[in-house]
Amino acid sequence: MDACSVLKKAYCSINKNHAFFREKFNNSYYLGIEENEIEFLNSISENEAGVLSASDKMLSYSVAVMYTAALILQEMAKRKKIEYSKEQTACLLDGFYLIQIAEHPFSDKTVEELEEILLGLLTDGIELKARKKTGSERTPNEIVKYMLDLIQYDKTTARNSSIIDPACGTGTFTNQITKRFIESLNTECEVESVKDALINKKQIKAYDTRPSNVYVTKVGMIFQLMEAGLIVNMNEILEFMNNLPVYCDDFLKSKDKADFIVGNPPYIRLQNISKEDRKFIKENFVSATGRFDIYTCFLEKSDGMLNKNGKMCLITSNKYLTTNYGVGIRKYFSKNHHVKKVVDLFDTKFFGAAVLPAITMCQNNTEDVETQYVGIKTSQMKPDCSLNGADELFDFIENNAGNGKSYVQYKNNTIFEIARSKVVVPSDGKTWNFSSREENTVKDKMDAKRNCMLGEIVDVSVGIKTTADKVFVQPMTKEFVLENNFETQVIYPLIQSFNVDKWKISWGTQKKDRYILYPHKENQDGMKAIPLDEIPNAGAYLEKHDNVLKRREYLLNVTSRKWYECWVPQKLSKFKQKKLVTRDIVSSNSFALDEEGRLCQGNTFFLTKKECKFSQAYADLSEHQYFCFLLGILNSRAMEYYQKMISGCLYAKKYRYTTSNLNRWPIPKIDVGIALEISKYVEKIIREESCRKELEKKIDRAVYNAFQFTDDEILKIEEAI
Incomplete structure (x- = not known):
């Protein structure tokens, strides 16, 4: 029988006797479970499950996972000819005896298949939606092995070292750790010395907050010990099951020390963390800055728990390298100089996580303040060699040290660029872009030659985030607006990201163009919600959709806000100004000029003019000419190069354009006459598409000259982008 069938049958059997199992296996973990986390169970539950709460359904599923793991252990014991009494069987299957399922369902599986079932019980049995809130993602074995190699946890070190997996899941890392521990034992090693190492000395520890994960991880460790012949009877199985230091607890609250820490911590954003845990984290972790993700706290905690010269290696999202919420952990690491290596996997898609991963390796010493960086991303360049x-x-990465770039063909269908450098990470929380010395020389020159920063001459604002676009935006075609006779004071054309092309806004020509229903008015205190009785037609529409709008608890919890507001409104007066607009995620600089006073959606940023010395220097230009001049600078290849130096690369070679990044862009000093020329080039590009390439080259040359770039530096920029 396949594992999914066993899980389904066990789950349905448990639901028939749920009261018994709830009493036997209840745990505080299940209290906060919500309906969206158990949607995947609706397709396998029977009628009896229909009356159960989300918490009870998750408990049933977790018990089914534990039962399936116990059956695998029982099957392995049978194959190893381990004899056991009915009483011992009852102990192994304690609490499971009411589950009705075929005897020995895994008798047709190989040992390798049994091991694979164990490791996949969490991630392969649960759909992505359910994993998102818990941040679970299974790490491929090749990456696990590589990370253990990086910290040098092998047969020469494992026997007398302590190691922790901070978020074990179903044991992907712990499984490989146990294998390496077994390899470190001498051939005469007896089970008593293994007990001493694993139970008494607790040399391998693991943590997880989910009871079923703890159970399955223990089973996986015992599975490896049985396979190696180190467990030979049922009493030993039960002793290890009861005493292995795999804890159903929060690693962030532990006080252990270890020689090695390795794993894949959960990715959980601030909004999905309970208020109680949020308070604890804020009070105890300097890495919890901005709208943080919990994995940054795992990085800080793991580093802080290392013994002298101990090593830590975690695979996490790479966002901490460049985002605002990564400021705290970047400051932490820049002070202690513990980060020895970062392997940024960018868009290589080594596993199914929705994030772009990076491997961070630290050591608890400060002898070397430099960090070795390896960046792997997809490329179109000709490969130097092929890897299977x-x-x-x-192996190629570790055997080719130093600085520089290589291009390899991977599995005959993908070309990877492998960039290597060794740098001192920036202080004060600045982004870690890990550019080569040559690339940084160009960037540093732009900073040195700047007249000012972009944030000094424009206000950078994010567009409107409604958090209910299916009410405020998606239906709002011209026909829908007229049909419902919405009041003109709340209806505005909306610039969405697809409307923003390089140089100009395309709006009003596509079927997917939309207006926005914007129930706000501006007064001296900012934006306020318009009373519904002042907009009766729009008000009736909003009340019709109150079931959607009132579900936004974060809005209702703010006493000064109305249930029908947009979550992040912006001043109408700012939108009415001339402005430059960019998408928030795009592969290259694509700023456009809007002079129509349209509103902007939350997946765009817009730039409005500040009165300052810079703008005063170009007082001879009309406002239209001034904005065309700025537009030319921002769309130049030099500025695109700068953006790519300070911003992390996302999937498909796209980059995120954020307020913090844009504010840093260096603006060079340009003579008024040259500024007027750039303005005219931009005006012509907007009018006439045919001569665009030639005019863009002229603009690029003017900006290059303003930064006083040499031909070699220009070549570096052109090659890089």
């Missing part, structure tokens, strides 16, 4: 799998790729 992840193991070969990671």
